Amino acid sequence: xxxxxxxxxxxADAAAGPAAARAPRARRGPYRRLPVEQRREQLxxxxxxxxxxxxxxxxxLDDVALAAGASRPLVYRYFPGGKQQLYEAALRTAxxxxxxxxxxxVDGGPAERLGHVLDQYFGFxxxxxxxxxxxxxxxxxxxxxxxxxxxxxxxxAAHRSILEQLLVKDPGPRLLLLVRSWIAVVETAALTWxxxxxxxSPGEAxxxxxxxxxxxxxLRDWLVDEFVAMFAVSALHDPQSQRVLRSMLTGAGAETxxxxxxxxxxxxxxxxxxxxx
Amino acid sequence: xxxxxxxxxxxADAAAGPAAARAPRARRGPYRRLPVEQRREQLxxxxxxxxxxxxxxxxxLDDVALAAGASRPLVYRYFPGGKQQLYEAALRTAxxxxxxxxxxxVDGGPAERLGHVLDQYFGFxxxxxxxxxxxxxxxxxxxxxxxxxxxxxxxxAAHRSILEQLLVKDPGPRLLLLVRSWIAVVETAALTWxxxxxxxSPGEAxxxxxxxxxxxxxLRDWLVDEFVAMFAVSALHDPQSQRVLRSMLTGAGAETxxxxxxxxxxxxxxxxxxxxx
Numbered sequence: 145x146x147x148x149x150x151x152x153x154x155x156a157d158a159a160a161g162p163a164a165a166r167a168p169r170a171r172r173g174p175y176r177r178l179p180v181e182q183r184r185e186q187l188x189x190x191x192x193x194x195x196x197x198x199x200x201x202x203x204x205l206d207d208v209a210l211a212a213g214a215s216r217p218l219v220y221r222y223f224p225g226g227k228q229q230l231y232e233a234a235l236r237t238a239x240x241x242x243x244x245x246x247x248x249x250v251d252g253g254p255a256e257r258l259g260h261v262l263d264q265y266f267g268f269x270x271x272x273x274x275x276x277x278x279x280x281x282x283x284x285x286x287x288x289x290x291x292x293x294x295x296x297x298x299x300x301a302a303h304r305s306i307l308e309q310l311l312v313k314d315p316g317p318r319l320l321l322l323v324r325s326w327i328a329v330v331e332t333a334a335l336t337w338x339x340x341x342x343x344x345s346p347g348e349a350x351x352x353x354x355x356x357x358x359x360x361x362x363l364r365d366w367l368v369d370e371f372v373a374m375f376a377v378s379a380l381h382d383p384q385s386q387r388v389l390r391s392m393l394t395g396a397g398a399e400t401x402x403x404x405x406x407x408x409x410x411x412x413x414x415x416x417x418x419x420x421x
Numbered sequence: 422x423x424x425x426x427x428x429x430x431x432x433a434d435a436a437a438g439p440a441a442a443r444a445p446r447a448r449r450g451p452y453r454r455l456p457v458e459q460r461r462e463q464l465x466x467x468x469x470x471x472x473x474x475x476x477x478x479x480x481x482l483d484d485v486a487l488a489a490g491a492s493r494p495l496v497y498r499y500f501p502g503g504k505q506q507l508y509e510a511a512l513r514t515a516x517x518x519x520x521x522x523x524x525x526x527v528d529g530g531p532a533e534r535l536g537h538v539l540d541q542y543f544g545f546x547x548x549x550x551x552x553x554x555x556x557x558x559x560x561x562x563x564x565x566x567x568x569x570x571x572x573x574x575x576x577x578a579a580h581r582s583i584l585e586q587l588l589v590k591d592p593g594p595r596l597l598l599l600v601r602s603w604i605a606v607v608e609t610a611a612l613t614w615x616x617x618x619x620x621x622s623p624g625e626a627x628x629x630x631x632x633x634x635x636x637x638x639x640l641r642d643w644l645v646d647e648f649v650a651m652f653a654v655s656a657l658h659d660p661q662s663q664r665v666l667r668s669m670l671t672g673a674g675a676e677t678x679x680x681x682x683x684x685x686x687x688x689x690x691x692x693x694x695x696x697x698x
Contacts, residue, residue: 281569289562317634320613324609325605325606328605329606336594336598340594357598362658365658366655366658369654370651373650373651373653376685377647377650377681380685381639381646404654408657
């Protein structure tokens with residue numbers, strides 16, 4: 145968090161209304177005065193930090209107030225909907241951050257570009273471990289149609305970004321299904337990775353460990369290979385996917401495709417031709 | 422539904438207590454008397470039918486009572502937790518039914534066995550279209566930690582069944598991740614298939630259509646191929662997966678593996694060696 149300690153001539157608490165101005169400042173600690181917009185951003189940043197390390201049901205509004213050096217009435221002044229509203233605002237901020245990572249331009253072939261997006265994604269998952277896990281696992285008390293809509297929005301951003309990285313303009317239903325499917329695989333891998341980390345270090349959600357399914361870098365390599373193989377299968381079932389795959393595997397992508405073919409081919413034909421186990 | 426009209430000597434309503442016995446029978450229609458356990462099963466069957474065709478938020482307790490030919494107080498007598506309890510009981514029944522389909526023994530190679538499980542699964546998805554979609558999409562008002570636990574339980578049953586079909590005894594973390602990932606792909610395909618059907622016939626969730634991503638049979642073939650390809654990629658990254666794949670691709674599975682290798686190989690190497698698009 146990068147919250148400036150600058151004090152506005154009109155204290156944010158007073159500007160926010162009489163109730164906030166009457167907050168028992170001396171008893172609760174040294175509250176800092178911040179301009180309205182800064183205070184709002186600071187509360188969201190503090191909430192995001194707490195929701196990143198704890199599932200939503202374990203974070204109270206008092207925790208946020210304490211960590212922000214603010215009073216409980218002040219937090220309610222900014223977020224009249226209480227914890228749920230603060231949770232959704234924090235989720236919105238996290239979603240925007242993740243979406244912006246997806247859209248950053250990357251050089252290299254399709255595999256390098258996908259690998260880069262995955263690195264960004266696993267970095268984000270690691271930073272927001274507990275909150276991300278609770279969100280994707282579902283069934284959380286903080287889950288609503290609105291939070292599901294935000295999660296879907298991030299998926300759509302990932303979706304768009306992948307199609308852009310692959311230079312696909314008008315994806316048909318099968319190609320869309322392939323990309324959606326791969327995103328589901330990425331989320332499954334991320335959740336499994338988080339579970340491993342949680343098991344390795346009880347009471348500590350981060351850092352994600354090396355045991356179990358492997359490191360983030362190993363999962364990234366596996367996921368890129370899975371993408372190419374899944375795409376190749378779709379190409380067997382769908383003419384558009386076949387055209388896109390062919391153009392993907394020319395130029396910068398030729399090496400990726402040829403390498404995977406050689407590795408898969410020797411494995412599968414070797415196994416198929418080999419002696420029974 | 423197959424609800425016998427047999428009448429127990431002690432009417433179920435009276436046996437259930439005075440409040441139910443006082444229900445305004447004449448005004449509400451011809452209620453049928455059923456023994457307690459039969460009545461409970463009937464209410465669950467009626468609820469399941471309604472939740473299958475409508476998302477949970479569109480089904481009221483009165484709808485269930487009306488469809489069951491029962492009074493609202495009677496329904497509350499059996500399900501004091503109201504609609505949410507009835508929803509969870511219906512979900513439990515559906516989950517048990519789906520899990521039992523997974524465990525049915527099947528002949529043939531791994532591809533045939535997986536294909537058969539997928540046929541069962543898509544049949545179930547089609548029968549429970551609206552409810553299934555609402556459940557897997559998340560964010561429903563009826564979603565709780567308990568409903569999420571039931572869904573997870575079904576996933577674990579699918580998981581176990583797939584490992585049994587593949588004759589894997591002690592799956593390591595990478596093999597488990599592979600199976601979880603493929604189940605996520607299957608769910609993604611099923612949801613997309615349901616979305617297609619909903620778009621094709623507004624106001625009618627069933628039957629699932631042929632447009633968009635294709636028929637259930639086409640998706641089944643695609644999913645089986647995806648499984649083999651995803652497994653092959655995992656085998657490149659994990660020794661246990663490689664051993665299991667090798668034994669899978671001998672005997673009854675040899676043809677499946679060899680056929681997919683030939684198809685993928687010609688596609689990928691042809692594309693990699695071909696002229697730029």
